[in-house]
Amino acid sequence: DIQMTQSPSTLSASVGDRVTITCRASQSISSWLAWYQQKAGKAPKLLIYKASSLESGVPSRFSGSGSGTEFILTISSLQPDDFATYYCQQYNSYPLTFGGGTKVEIK
Amino acid sequence: QVQLVESGGGVVQPGGSLRLSCAASGFTFSSYGMHWVRQAPGKGLEWVAFIRYDGSNKYYADSVKDRFTISRDNSKNMLYLQMNSLRAEDTAVYYCAKVGPSGEYFQHWGQGTLVIVSS
Numbered sequence: 001d002i003q004m005t006q007s008p009s010t011l012s013a014s015v016g017d018r019v020t021i022t023c024r025a026s027q028s029i030s031s032w033l034a035w036y037q038q039k040a041g042k043a044p045k046l047l048i049y050k051a052s053s054l055e056s057g058v059p060s061r062f063s064g065s066g067s068g069t070e071f072i073l074t075i076s077s078l079q080p081d082d083f084a085t086y087y088c089q090q091y092n093s094y095p096l097t098f099g100g101g102t103k104v105e106i107k
Numbered sequence: 108q109v110q111l112v113e114s115g116g117g118v119v120q121p122g123g124s125l126r127l128s129c130a131a132s133g134f135t136f137s138s139y140g141m142h143w144v145r146q147a148p149g150k151g152l153e154w155v156a157f158i159r160y161d162g163s164n165k166y167y168a169d170s171v172k173d174r175f176t177i178s179r180d181n182s183k184n185m186l187y188l189q190m191n192s193l194r195a196e197d198t199a200v201y202y203c204a205k206v207g208p209s210g211e212y213f214q215h216w217g218q219g220t221l222v223i224v225s226s
Contacts, residue, residue, distance in 0.1 A: 034210075034212035034213070036213070042218075043216035044216055046212065049207055049209070049210060049214075089152075091211045094166045095154060096142075096157070098151055098154070099151075
């Protein structure tokens with residue numbers, strides 16, 4: 001199974017900050033990586049697929065990069081609506097696996 | 108717009124069974140693979156099962172293999188998860204999710220249904 005490791009697990013930031021979240025795969029997954037945002041009590045929401053493709057309707061302050069085993073989610077200027085938990089997920093092979101999540105908190 | 112509505116959750120005793128349903132609308136259901144994903148209380152996301160658009164291929168997480176069965180009825184736009192031999196560790200919110208057009212990521216999600224396994 002491919003293990004996905006996210007860092008940090010918690011991040012404290014202020015509105016307007018540039019935020020980066022890292023996701024590492026235990027083996028190469030090419031660009032088969034997605035990012036999701038989840039708010040408390042809600043279903044996750046797709047942000048990014050194929051490592052860097054922005055899902056329709058997602059604000060352009062979100063961007064993804066990377067390939068192989070290292071990936072980054074960047075929020076260019078953190079907004080109040082962005083305080084949430086973020087997950088990466090590989091879909092290179094089954095079983096599909098998620099990272100442990102990164103909670104973005106208000107500083 | 109895409110809508111996925113899960114139902115069938117509830118409280119069940121260990122060793123019991125439950126069948127979850129997911130009603131799909133707003134897209135051509137018979138053209139897309141579908142997943143079940145779960146989230147235990149206060150924990151992260153765990154992929155559970157996948158079924159191909161025509162039901163010809165199915166994959167399961169090791170944690171549910173031989174206990175859970177994913178199925179679909181394309182004539183009714185319905186996805187199912189039959190859960191047998193339930194354990195306390197199966198307690199979670201269960202989401203159905205539609206794959207994306209370019210890969211088996213989770214493009215659209217339902218609101219989830221809560222399953223509690225407890226005596």
